[in-house]
Amino acid sequence: MKLPPGPKIPVWVLALQFEANPFAYMDANYQHYGDIVTIMFGSTPMIYVSNPLGIKQIFTNTKEITASGTLNEDFALFTGERGILQLDGFVHKNRRKLLMQALHGTRMQACGRRICELTQKILEQQVIGKPFVAYPIVEEITLSIGIEVVLGLQEGQRYEKVKYLFFSMFKSEQSKLFQLLTKIPLGTLNLGRWSPQGYLLHLRQEIFQFLDTEVQQRRSQADSSRIDMLSDLIFAADETGELLSNEEVRDLLLSPIFAAGDASATAITWALYWIHRLPRVRDRLLSELNSLGENPDPMNIIALPYLSAVCHEVLRIYPTQLFTFPRLVESSVEVMGYELPPGTILIANIYSTHQREDLYPQPKEFQPERFLEKQFSPYEFLPFGGGSRVCIGGSFALFEMKLVLATILSNYQLTLVSQQPERPKFGGLLAYPASGVKMLIQSQRQQQKQSQPLASGLF
Missing domain, CATH: 1.10.630.10 (Cytochrome P450)
Incomplete structure (x- = not known):
């Protein structure tokens, strides 16, 4: 079963990179792997999603994907x-x-x-x-x-x-x-x-x-x-x-x-x-x-x-809050074209979603006017x-x-x-x-x- 792309280096190295500069780390991941990224924690895939359609799938599919309290x-x-x-x-x-x-x-x-x-x-x-x-x-x-x-x-x-x-x-x-x-x-x-x-x-x-x-x-x-x-x-x-x-x-x-x-x-x-x-x-x-x-x-x-x-x-x-609370795949489910196995952890990456240029042109610039010009969905602004x-x-x-x-x-x-x-x-x-x-x-x-x-x- 093919998972979304992601870095292959040890997770402890990724943790150090994140701690050093979380925003640069997430920006780099988005540029290299796109808006759905897999990080392996041992044998458990943890998938970060910053695509509004993918986030909608995660939030609305409450049958195969649960917001389990055990994850918190x-x-x-x-x-x-x-x-x-x-x-x-x-x-x-x-x-x-x-x-x-x-x-x-x-x-x-x-x-x-x-x-x-x-x-x-x-x-x-x-x-x-x-x-x-x-x-x-x-x-x-x-x-x-x-x-x-x-x-x-x-x-x-x-x-x-x-x-x-x-x-x-x-x-x-x-x-x-x-x-x-x-x-x-x-x-x-x-x-x-x-x-x-x-x-x-x-x-x-x-x-x-x-x-x-x-x-x-x-x-x-x-x-x-x-x-x-x-x-x-x-x-x-x-x-x-x-x-x-x-x-x-x-x-x-x-x-x-x-x-x-x-x-x-x-x-x-x-x-x-x-x-x-x-x-x-x-x-x-x-x-x-x-x-x-x-x-x-x-x-x-x-x-x-x-x-x-x-x-x-x-x-x-x-x-x-940079990320949403995690969700758990209870039974096989398709998210953004990928068939995800039970046990997969899904997390919406709020920061990277808010940095998408297709949604927010010049995302590094502070421009309040963008919220006067457009109404964003709860999967685009969260x-x-x-x-x-x-x-x-x-x-x-x-x-x-x-x-x-x-x-x-x-x-x-x-x-x-x-x-x-x-x-x-x-x-x-x-x-x-x-x-x-x-x-x-x-x-x-x-x-x-x-x-x-x-x-x-x-x-």
Whole structure:
């Protein structure tokens, strides 16, 4: 059975090439082998697809190709054994529906003002004229929003504790020492909390204990009027009509918080970089924002077409998630003319799809206008994955991204500290800006001084 073409060198060499420069590696693979590439992991073929028609086949053929949760077991360190990534079938479908209640519709609209308020509160702590690294500031904004949406915590000791624990987890995982040790033999051994792996496991245990306590206390003081994700899950029934266990509720809370703090912060930081690197983009965006007047309604902000185009182009050029979650071929199936045997792993390559010149002319150039000129299909533009594993928080992430950017740009005049191009760095699933994007606030914009206090959120 003939598989799609691919490199024949050892997989460990490919891993080194990918780690050194993942984007150059994927660009080279696309140029040499096309839009369907096979990488052999021992006897298992892993096939990466960046052809929209092939991606459609993968997402829509749910009989021969399954989005098996067993393929995501490596993420259990952060998501628990019963997190949304590890579930399958009707259970997975049921839990997705439960989680999405807090991230869509009127609930999402109600927290728009709160997002603007939090953004302004955190950014105003920066000193005018003093350089700062944007990524950790944005991460504080997005993690604070995520904790409110998911846990319903807004202030106080427990709010500060859980924020500290997740910040520590992010910082530890992204540290150069941890990244180095994961690449060498015995580097991931747990040698106690003074070793990188041991400290990460210690933080995991602390987070789990915190959430265990929070779930138990919330159950004992059940309040059906609350509108956070934790409250939804406490009162929710599973596919058999039974209430979810405390352990399952805990695990389901993890992925949304991690995504809120990590992936959203990455996308917004990249947006700040591109907007301030290209004056034409910044000026057009400011003109569009100014057209709404002072204190615009958040729902009017998110409807702005150029702001939407900028956010989409940010997610296209360096998607925070480079690949979709893997799929498993359960029985022989044809994909793009190749007959694939059972046991084959299929992965949609988001980055390479977003770099196709037939879809996105001059793909290395940041051009938001392309999203004003054309409507792309979910198989051509897929920053949040697709099919049954599409990110449950994708719509909320865009909503949040627009409001955070609008609040920053409307209230502050920022500039990049360095004019050197920002280099992407791959870590886990995400493509971070390597320097974190160094910026400074030149001044506050005049309209901030004239504006009225923002309304409080509804959490």
